[in-house]
Amino acid sequence: MMQAKPRIAIAGFQHETNCFGTTKAGLAEFEMADSWPAMLHGAAVIEETRGMNLPIAGFAKAAEAAGMELAPILWSAAEPSAHVTDEAFETVCAKILDGLRAAGPLDGIFLELHGAMVTDSHPDGEGELLRRLRAWAGPELPIVVSLDLHANISAASVELADFIAIYRTYPHLDMAETGGRCVPVLQHLLTGDRLHKAFRQMDYLIPLHAQYTGAAPGRELYAALPPLEQAGVLADIALGFTAADFPDTRPSCVAYARTAAAAAQAADHIAGVFAELEARSAHPMLSPEQAAEIACQPRAGRPVVLADVQDNPGAGGTSDTTGLLAALAEAGAQGVLMGLFHAPEAAVAAHEAGQGGMFRTALGGRSGVAGDKPFEATFKVLALGDGTCRYTGKMYGGGVAALGPSAALQLAETQADITLVVTSIRNQCLDLGHFTHIGLDPAAFKTICVKSTAHFRADFEPIASAVYPVAAPGVFPCDLGTTPYINLHPEVRTIPAKG
Incomplete structure (x- = not known):
């Protein structure tokens, strides 16, 4: 009763x-x-x-x-x-x-x-x-x-x-x-x-x-x-x-x-x-090289957002693949902000070097996915943080993320101008707070690169002039026609039928 x-x-x-x-x-x-x-x-x-x-x-x-x-x-x-x-x-x-x-x-x-x-x-x-x-x-x-x-x-x-x-x-x-x-x-x-x-x-x-x-x-x-x-x-x-x-x-x-x-x-x-x-239901994606071309175009006003959709930790990605980073660096892209890279060793090295310090490391590239490899470079430490990040956007607003020891790093000894945020705990870059908590203003950059598939849109689209999904190597496949399914039901199509 x-x-x-x-x-x-x-x-x-x-x-x-x-x-x-x-x-x-x-x-x-x-x-x-x-x-x-x-x-x-x-x-x-x-x-x-x-x-x-x-x-x-x-x-x-x-x-x-x-x-x-x-x-x-x-x-x-x-x-x-x-x-x-x-x-x-x-x-x-x-x-x-x-x-x-x-x-x-x-x-x-x-x-x-x-x-x-x-x-x-x-x-x-x-x-x-x-x-x-x-x-x-x-x-x-x-x-x-x-x-x-x-x-x-x-x-x-x-x-x-x-x-x-x-x-x-x-x-x-x-x-x-x-x-x-x-x-x-x-x-x-x-x-x-x-x-x-x-x-x-x-x-x-x-x-x-x-x-x-x-x-x-x-x-x-x-x-x-x-x-x-x-x-x-x-x-x-x-x-x-x-x-x-x-x-x-x-x-x-x-x-x-x-x-x-x-x-x-x-x-x-x-x-x-x-x-x-x-x-x-089929939405095209850019290659890393195409994304780099867009990042290098002359632009004033609001930034372009490039979404590294196949390395989304919110979908099981490692959040440390380097395909998009490498393409941007090779193209000499300017005014780029990237995050979040799950790189505990780099975070430790940054804290040891201290703010303003320099260190060299092989960043990321540990996914095991074909085409992904470590990105070796010298970085300058712009800012350090303990990883306590208060969300400010609509999706998680009021919550607090634990990122572990973190750092804002600038690519050094190269013509490219790229700033990136490394963390000790995987976290999907879906909130402006992931950058602002460590003293960075995303709106001040020409290009913002986020390791996220769509959740970022709620907080980043209002400050963006355009959004592009990018198919860099990662362990979260978005090109379903090449995904190595074993247990998918045989009646299910991975490539949509054309109308």
């Missing part, structure tokens, strides 16, 4: 797995602070995420306003990387289940998940976690889930969860809002009523740099959702994470309605929109 004040357990377990990555996510990676907070337990799950753009924060705020009593269990996330180790997955799952068992009587569960977790033993990490939770909770306890826009959703996850809400923006400006959208649905489920579900998977992949929701096809896909809601159907779209190599890697949609027919009709409609837009 439901209590007078519904008691809801909340937990989060996030990882986006790049099956082509070089390093795995172990337990330490889930426990540490990086671009996300460190692992949180109990009341800290609410208190230390309050006001942040996170689903669990949005759910907690809306649930408290709705008069629900919350039983916070655990929240944990690791930077995107290769597979989650069995030790990490089993440990975090056990913590969540143990917390649920110890929480006392519950009326429902909210889970903040990603939707693209691949572990050493489980290709569908979220589906396995939901299977275990449902086995403990039984068929009647409502379980609602938030997922990332880049989720690869399995039929098992849809069956095991009563409701799934998915981010609708990339950059993900609506993470907290997505968590909040789960609350009224959970209230409905708590009455004992159930929603009919429909699930559809698409038959082609969309490269991540083409999933930006400010342009086609994402803009048109998400425009299909509001009319469905006006008709009483709750529907969401996942565009898929293309580096998680397993059979459910693909875009998909979910729909919930009071009748099975209405849910199915909505899902079929979304699938039809996907089919119509397939030819518009």
